[in-house]
Amino acid sequence: MDIVVLAGGISAERDVSLKTGAMVAGALRGNGHRVILLDVFMGYRGEPEKISELFADSSHAGITETEISETAPDLAAVKAARGDTSDCFFGPEVLRICRMADIVFMALHGEDGENGKVQAAFDLLGIRYTGSGYFGSALAMNKEVSKVFFTKNNIPVPNGIHMTKYTREDAFEKTGLTLPCIVKPCCGGSSIGVSIVRKEAEFAQALTEAFRWEDEIVIEDYIEGRDFSVGVLDKKALPVIEIAPLEGFYDYKNKYKAGCAVETCPAKLPEDIAAKMMRYAEAAAEALCLESYSRMDFKLAEDGSIYCLEANTLPGMTATSLLPQEAQAAGMNYAQLCEKIIQVSLQRYGGQK
Numbered sequence: 001m002d003i004v005v006l007a008g009g010i011s012a013e014r015d016v017s018l019k020t021g022a023m024v025a026g027a028l029r030g031n032g033h034r035v036i037l038l039d040v041f042m043g044y045r046g047e048p049e050k051i052s053e054l055f056a057d058s059s060h061a062g063i064t065e066t067e068i069s070e071t072a073p074d075l076a077a078v079k080a081a082r083g084d085t086s087d088c089f090f091g092p093e094v095l096r097i098c099r100m101a102d103i104v105f106m107a108l109h110g111e112d113g114e115n116g117k118v119q120a121a122f123d124l125l126g127i128r129y130t131g132s133g134y135f136g137s138a139l140a141m142n143k144e145v146s147k148v149f150f151t152k153n154n155i156p157v158p159n160g161i162h163m164t165k166y167t168r169e170d171a172f173e174k175t176g177l178t179l180p181c182i183v184k185p186c187c188g189g190s191s192i193g194v195s196i197v198r199k200e201a202e203f204a205q206a207l208t209e210a211f212r213w214e215d216e217i218v219i220e221d222y223i224e225g226r227d228f229s230v231g232v233l234d235k236k237a238l239p240v241i242e243i244a245p246l247e248g249f250y251d252y253k254n255k256y257k258a259g260c261a262v263e264t265c266p267a268k269l270p271e272d273i274a275a276k277m278m279r280y281a282e283a284a285a286e287a288l289c290l291e292s293y294s295r296m297d298f299k300l301a302e303d304g305s306i307y308c309l310e311a312n313t314l315p316g317m318t319a320t321s322l323l324p325q326e327a328q329a330a331g332m333n334y335a336q337l338c339e340k341i342i343q344v345s346l347q348r349y350g351g352q353k
């Protein structure tokens, strides 16, 4: 098949996406596909007359693999680097090249790649893509909306409230919550802008940090306990993975810097708890209309209660990311996982092109 792997963009998770994209493109090439790895924002930088032969000689459109730094990328610098003043999310020739593909592998993370907008545009343009459709993507992107859907489907979530820049209230006692609590941007990912508040005096600073990224935030009970994640592929849960940061909580650095967290899959858990978490993950994917694949994050409190924190519609796909590790524990290697994602996603369009 002719496949475009779409990565990059201008979200805070740009670097992670580029890494995912490079890995996926390599694996799909190894599976015998003709693959173009394209930065959705920077677009095609080669000669226009080469576009029609791009799949035959896919080295032309390659973007180089970048390392993920310990902090979020400088997006203003990325925007300046494109060298035009257009505010179009899609870089030069991106849509044209995507329309030439049998399917687009969505290696985007964060905001515009994951919130359903690109998916909706692709639907209208007749471009096939991997992962969830626009509606599920939009629901899952918003942590507050996700929690409403989870609760309605009997999936437990942390107790909490929602605040906007316009309803900002710095006095902690007005929230009706107890300490410790967690403050996080409503739609962001990769733990960017997330703070744990243990003392009332820290609350206003945590709000300011979260509002730096978004106008909407979520404040919820801090669940003391272990971190887990469960991937759902083709409606079935993969084995549970545990993530144990060596220091602090599961923040940006602990997520992407090698050696900062111990990841165990299958997680060491009593069978009934693991089974329950997997059931919740499948129910969460269904509740949010997520298709093909997704990954749900959970906390397990010391008393054995499980809480679903959020759903990720385009989970990380670097070799060391959680979903590939879960697939591996289920007997599926990285290349097989990429292939399976393509096949499952094509089902939405009635099977292989």
Ligand SMILES: Nc1ncnc2c1ncn2[C@@H]1O[C@H](COP(=O)(O)OP(=O)(O)O)[C@@H](O)[C@H]1O
Residues within 6 Å of the ligand: 158, 182, 184, 188, 189, 190, 191, 192, 194, 220, 221, 222, 223, 224, 227, 249, 250, 251, 297, 299, 309, 310
């Ligand atoms: N209510 C909570 N209680 C305890 N820890 C939390 C809570 N919400 C988030 N966290 C921690 O912060 C991390 C990131 O939060 P999450 O809701 O998964 O957002 P994202 O991954 O999109 O940034 C989680 O993996 C977890 O370690």
Ligand SMILES: [Mg+2]
Residues within 6 Å of the ligand: 190, 191, 297, 310
């Ligand atoms: Mg998460």
